[in-house]
Amino acid sequence: MNINAADSRQIAWRVIHAALKAVDPALAVKNYFDTHPQITTQIATTPGRIIVVGGGKAGAPMAAAVSEIFGNKIAAGQVIVKYGHTGHSTPSSSKIKITEAAHPVPDQAGFIAAQEIAHLLSQTNQNDTVLCLISGGCSALLTLPAEGPLPAGSLNLADLQATNETLLAAGSTINQVNTIRKHLSAIKGGQLAQMAAPANVHTLILSDVVGDPLDVIGSGPTVPDPTTFADARSIVEQYGLQDTLPKRATQRLQAGVAGNLPDTPKPGNPVFERVTNPVIGSNRLAAQAAVKSAQAAGFEAYLLTTFIEGEAREVGRVMAGLAKELACGEGQIRRPACLVAGGETTVTLRGDGKGGRNQEMALSAAIALKGWSNILIVCLGTDGTDGPTDAAGAFADGTTIRRAEALGLDAVKFLNRNDAYNFFTALNDLIITGPTNTNVNDLTLIMAW
Amino acid sequence: MNINAADSRQIAWRVIHAALKAVDPALAVKNYFDTHPQITTQIATTPGRIIVVGGGKAGAPMAAAVSEIFGNKIAAGQVIVKYGHTGHSTPSSSKIKITEAAHPVPDQAGFIAAQEIAHLLSQTNQNDTVLCLISGGCSALLTLPAEGPLPAGSLNLADLQATNETLLAAGSTINQVNTIRKHLSAIKGGQLAQMAAPANVHTLILSDVVGDPLDVIGSGPTVPDPTTFADARSIVEQYGLQDTLPKRATQRLQAGVAGNLPDTPKPGNPVFERVTNPVIGSNRLAAQAAVKSAQAAGFEAYLLTTFIEGEAREVGRVMAGLAKELACGEGQIRRPACLVAGGETTVTLRGDGKGGRNQEMALSAAIALKGWSNILIVCLGTDGTDGPTDAAGAFADGTTIRRAEALGLDAVKFLNRNDAYNFFTALNDLIITGPTNTNVNDLTLIMAW
Numbered sequence A, B: 001m002n003i004n005a006a007d008s009r010q011i012a013w014r015v016i017h018a019a020l021k022a023v024d025p026a027l028a029v030k031n032y033f034d035t036h037p038q039i040t041t042q043i044a045t046t047p048g049r050i051i052v053v054g055g056g057k058a059g060a061p062m063a064a065a066v067s068e069i070f071g072n073k074i075a076a077g078q079v080i081v082k083y084g085h086t087g088h089s090t091p092s093s094s095k096i097k098i099t100e101a102a103h104p105v106p107d108q109a110g111f112i113a114a115q116e117i118a119h120l121l122s123q124t125n126q127n128d129t130v131l132c133l134i135s136g137g138c139s140a141l142l143t144l145p146a147e148g149p150l151p152a153g154s155l156n157l158a159d160l161q162a163t164n165e166t167l168l169a170a171g172s173t174i175n176q177v178n179t180i181r182k183h184l185s186a187i188k189g190g191q192l193a194q195m196a197a198p199a200n201v202h203t204l205i206l207s208d209v210v211g212d213p214l215d216v217i218g219s220g221p222t223v224p225d226p227t228t229f230a231d232a233r234s235i236v237e238q239y240g241l242q243d244t245l246p247k248r249a250t251q252r253l254q255a256g257v258a259g260n261l262p263d264t265p266k267p268g269n270p271v272f273e274r275v276t277n278p279v280i281g282s283n284r285l286a287a288q289a290a291v292k293s294a295q296a297a298g299f300e301a302y303l304l305t306t307f308i309e310g311e312a313r314e315v316g317r318v319m320a321g322l323a324k325e326l327a328c329g330e331g332q333i334r335r336p337a338c339l340v341a342g343g344e345t346t347v348t349l350r351g352d353g354k355g356g357r358n359q360e361m362a363l364s365a366a367i368a369l370k371g372w373s374n375i376l377i378v379c380l381g382t383d384g385t386d387g388p389t390d391a392a393g394a395f396a397d398g399t400t401i402r403r404a405e406a407l408g409l410d411a412v413k414f415l416n417r418n419d420a421y422n423f424f425t426a427l428n429d430l431i432i433t434g435p436t437n438t439n440v441n442d443l444t445l446i447m448a449w
Helices: A005-022 A025-035 A037-044 A059-073 A108-122 A157-169 A174-184 A191-196 A229-238 A247-257 A270-274 A283-296 A312-328 A357-368 A400-406 A411-416 A420-427 B005-022 B025-035 B037-044 B059-073 B108-122 B157-169 B174-184 B191-196 B229-238 B247-257 B270-274 B283-296 B312-328 B357-368 B400-406 B411-416 B420-427
Strands: A050-055 A074-082 A096-101 A129-134 A200-206 A279-281 A300-308 A337-343 A375-381 A393-397 A442-448 B050-055 B074-082 B096-101 B129-134 B200-206 B279-281 B300-308 B337-343 B375-381 B393-397 B442-448
Touching: A005 A025, A005 A283, A005 A375, A005 A393, A005 A442, A025 A037, A025 A059, A025 A200, A025 A279, A037 A059, A037 A200, A050 A059, A050 A108, A059 A074, A059 A096, A059 A129, A074 A108, A096 A108, A108 A191, A129 A191, A157 A174, A157 A247, A174 A229, A174 A247, A191 A270, A229 A247, A283 A300, A283 A337, A283 A442, A300 A442, A300 B312, A312 A337, A312 A357, A312 A375, A312 A442, A312 B300, A312 B312, A357 A375, A357 A393, A357 A400, A357 A411, A357 A420, A357 A442, A393 A400, A393 A420, A400 A411, A400 A420, A411 A420, B005 B025, B005 B283, B005 B375, B005 B393, B005 B442, B025 B037, B025 B059, B025 B200, B025 B279, B037 B059, B037 B200, B050 B059, B050 B108, B059 B074, B059 B096, B059 B129, B059 B200, B074 B108, B096 B108, B108 B191, B129 B191, B157 B174, B157 B247, B174 B229, B174 B247, B191 B270, B229 B247, B283 B300, B283 B337, B283 B442, B300 B442, B312 B337, B312 B357, B312 B375, B312 B442, B357 B375, B357 B393, B357 B400, B357 B411, B357 B420, B357 B442, B393 B400, B393 B420, B400 B411, B400 B420, B411 B420
Parallel strands: A050 A074, A050 A129, A074 A096, A129 A200, A200 A279, A300 A337, B050 B074, B050 B129, B074 B096, B129 B200, B200 B279, B300 B337
Antiparallel strands: A337 A442, A375 A393, A375 A442, B337 B442, B375 B393, B375 B442
């Protein structure tokens, strides 16, 4: 099979579209119920009501799909989405209320909607089914401070906001932030499942976390929480934040450690016996669709990993190293060949340029690929917006640097000031998909022919 | 097939030994002639003499192997090795002189031996065969300043040393350094082949450069040089070193650009018609042997790449990401599985600890692998000495961090001060092979079961 650079771009676009389609929120919901007819029937014929709750940027199309499938059987619903993410796809007949709220810092609108969710769930019985829709951004959108009087009063939204900012400024990891969040929340860390009991709970998860850890995605509202008040307290001590966090936050953690408050529900808790947490869309699903699409185009294709993490520019060099071996054609994998890698890199800012982690990775790969004639590397974010730009990512190949030099552009300088967006704009090598309304992290295609 | 952590270590050791054996210098020479009987017969029955020359750390065992194969047919020889690398394996009857010299900064001993090589080659005729033995370190060991009067006198060894240091201090790339080196040398960049003409030349190459670029390995003494005096001159200008480099160096480059000196021989030059440059040992050869050994142990194994480059700690995270996908066992590659990656990473020093790039990569991988029970990552340098340590590398697995914590060791702190050697010493997880007398860069094994 003879392939040239122009073909490779065309095929790459086909692969990109296939991958994004596989994780389109509405299609993912429909596909889940299509492939699980027993569950669908069970829900559709439940003697009780269906209640739909949830949070996340893809909440509107997920809710629309659920409405389409279960129609009048849905008695009520409240799903919280980010401002501007309501979409136009929810049937007006739907009883699911879509509320817009702030992300990443929660606001009053989200707080009120979360109270409504708590209220809806407080009225369920064992014949009811709760469908919980989780997607990227859920942790901030679905925010409800833990109740209960403390010496300094009741926790409020401002306490949670301040706690968040203090923890991030102190350099704590996202897992540590989540451990504390769960123990200051009334809804995270399995507590939404507690509210929904004794109803059946089906949580449909569109995963935006590398490796799909259920207790981490959206802070796991219907998943057993392996962390404890003691864990939360020791993180506070590790960073010496006893006197920096809001007083009501530290008081709650203290009361929890002292055994005066119930901890989040743990693995083995009977509340989870009627809960399922299927991942209906994930990086792996998108990557698998990419592999199939590349195979259909005649490529020998493999899913390399969905666990890519690390500094974008260094990961880009590794991706280039993988591409070069394929391009040599001396190995076990025959050309045309395509490796698909997923995950999410990070960028340590050094300059004041414009870009995103995928564009930065592509620029670094392009520098390493200079002169290789039979390689294309494609880096993109599945949400369609890589960093603060209107691009999803960029294409890198062996001609990138030569074409840049012809325009008088020094790729290394662009990389050093984190300015990949302007670099690839000049070359017309940005990947523009527009917002996709989904987010299952990033994909890299490594193609050689 | 059931495999546990202890099995995986044992299998890893078997794979390591198989990989190192495949690139043992003497075995690689023997294997080359065994698998190329026509060439062997041609050389052995040449009506003329065999002259053996060369440079590199593996020169002694390579010369011993050649002596064993061609015996008395060898009329004379001069091979330059690093101090301490003579070994005990050269038959006393051999007519190949082994000279020890300084590396990485060339010295008088190497200079005199290189003059002897030039003298030997000046006496060859078309019936003779020159065997040239190239291995890691050749570029420094095989050093001969270009002859010819310049306004400031003739180039000398000190000029070359000062040029080297000035270029490296200015931040030039190794390719740029080599371009200038070749144009100040009488022997690099194809010029050894010119000296040897009209004899047949077989250069046996043990490659220590990622990707095996023939014109780069040992500065390509018998390979057409694609770079020109003009290239060399523009590098000097790029870094503004016109007045910093030794006067005789800049005078020579000027004279060359002006057309007053012959450039190095270029591709298509008839001198290369009687020259072959087989790579007899390389990272790919070692990696392929590792793959075969892992397959023999029941693993589904693939050669991932031989082009790994990048910051060691970031590459380690990527390797961990590849391992996690294998460990999930949901992909196309079945467990037990092994991916083999080769190349050479770099370390940006941040602290004053002890370590090497492979140990640093392993430590970073271990941090990312915390809690994964069915993964082993093995990082080692094929020369057996990773950085300024007596270890070749280290093992990283899902228990590494737990075991370190039990000893009160904070892995992140060790990594941040580049102290992987002391970290892995405490855990008894160093890979100690002793010096292997070969160097084909580094290998990483990614195993999951």
